[in-house]
Amino acid sequence: MYTIDTICICGAGTMGSGIAQVSAMCGKQVIQFDVNPEMLRKSRESIDHGLQIQVNRNRISAPEKKEVLDRIRFTADSKECIADLIIEAIIEQKEAKTNLFRELAALNSPQTIFATNTSSISVNAIAEQLPYPGRLVGMHFFNPAPVMKLVEIVKATQTEDAVVETIADLCKAMGKIPVVCKDAPGFIVNRVARPYYLEAMQLVSSGLATIETVDAVMESTGFKMGPFKLMDLIGLDINYSVSGIVWEALGNPIRLTPSPLQKNKVAAGELGKKTGKGFYTY
Ligand SMILES: NC(=O)c1ccc[n+]([C@@H]2O[C@H](COP(=O)([O-])OP(=O)(O)OC[C@H]3O[C@@H](n4cnc5c(N)ncnc54)[C@H](O)[C@@H]3O)[C@@H](O)[C@H]2O)c1
Known part of the structure; x- marks a missing residue:
């Protein structure tokens, strides 16, 4: 010790x-x-x-x-x-x-x-x-x-x-x-949580639901934070990097492909709470 x-x-x-x-x-x-x-x-x-x-x-x-x-x-x-x-x-x-x-x-x-x-x-x-x-x-x-x-x-x-x-x-x-x-890609939490973020962004990108609806629905089922609020708290740059690293380490599975919606936010400097704007404005 x-x-x-x-x-x-x-x-x-x-x-x-x-x-x-x-x-x-x-x-x-x-x-x-x-x-x-x-x-x-x-x-x-x-x-x-x-x-x-x-x-x-x-x-x-x-x-x-x-x-x-x-x-x-x-x-x-x-x-x-x-x-x-x-x-x-x-x-x-x-x-x-x-x-x-x-x-x-x-x-x-x-x-x-x-x-x-x-x-x-x-x-x-x-x-x-x-x-x-x-x-x-x-x-x-x-x-x-x-x-x-x-x-x-x-x-x-x-x-x-x-x-x-x-x-x-x-x-x-x-x-x-x-x-x-x-030492496995995403360890435990970030591996299990990946689809929580990625499927949420996929739904919104496809025009099937709004950011606010997805968050409200997930919170009403017992999650403490909806995926978009959580990504804003984490920092979109960090969350996007993690998605890319886990995706590559697992051999680029289609279901875990990083989201263009998040990529564009990162490119625009909208990183979430830490910059005052992400999926929401603070
Ligand atoms: N944000 C989260 O929710 C979260 C949760 C768990 C783990 N992490 C991990 O923690 C790490 C940091 O994430 P964060 O969200 O705090 O990032 P952040 O962007 O808030 O802060 C990173 C800081 O590192 C500094 N920095 C950059 N390069 C440096 C260097 N070479 N030497 C010293 N300082 C340097 C930057 O100036 C910045 O202040 C990442 O590896 C991330 O994956 C993040």
């Missing part, structure tokens, strides 16, 4: 920001890194807002909120990314992730654990590019990370058992429910 006192989260977007909040709330020293200083500013604001909600609900006190925030250091300098655990939550592109891990592996101790929050990229394929493949693991949080309990822990072929156990224990300390799964 490894000791985790410091956690560095790379990427301060939708997921990185939430993971930084969860990590600091469980008492860890946190380094929040992003190449974009504006994202770091927004992340600090979003964590402050998330913690204030907890204060208003009497779940933490105002001094505790300050202690949590004080445990997070925000930086745009990758040389400061030295930690016991590095969790990446950057763009969903294999080369970007492997390049970052290789850069940080050269700076960190051979004991450092590397975790990827990827939704769909093969953890084995990333591990092959790293100097210590046994210490790479998938740590797939769900959106919003401070709220959603599930974390898929993806064990690649070479991932050490001690790494999986360390990450599972950490998840429990964060109040999460870890589920260890195999």
Whole structure:
């Protein structure tokens, strides 16, 4: 088992920001890194807002909120990314992730654990590019990370058992429910959920139903969010990349073909809540 006192989260977007909040709330020293200083500013604001909600609900006190925030250091300098655990939550592109891990592996101790929050990229394929493949693991949080309990822990072929156990224990300390799964396209949740998004977009593209109708109908059957609201929350760019990666990894099955409707939205920069417009306007 490894000791985790410091956690560095790379990427301060939708997921990185939430993971930084969860990590600091469980008492860890946190380094929040992003190449974009504006994202770091927004992340600090979003964590402050998330913690204030907890204060208003009497779940933490105002001094505790300050202690949590004080445990997070925000930086745009990758040389400061030295930690016991590095969790990446950057763009969903294999080369970007492997390049970052290789850069940080050269700076960190051979004991450092590397975790990827990827939704769909093969953890084995990333591990092959790293100097210590046994210490790479998938740590797939769900959106919003401070709220959603599930974390898929993806064990690649070479991932050490001690790494999986360390990450599972950490998840429990964060109040999460870890589920260890195999390195298969989309792991479990993103594989099963693919048709939820794709069939919904197919229906709308064919003129058979409106976005609002599909969402309302699915919510009325018990789903917490209709597919279009959910895609807007996830980010259309991320959801579109995941669809493409899962589709390719499974040998391009017609039923999982990425949607031109979503492709056009991404090309127009309409990425969902994070840009103020996606399938809906915010
Ligand atoms: N959005 C979701 O619902 C969701 C859920 C689970 C997992 N994920 C996964 O989490 C990862 C991040 O997704 P997101 O929705 O937070 O994306 P996002 O677009 O909100 O944020 C990505 C951030 O990474 C930063 N970044 C890009 N390249 C970087 C680099 N080389 N070094 C440091 N920072 C860099 C960007 O500036 C941006 O702030 C993806 O791999 C995605 O598949 C997303």
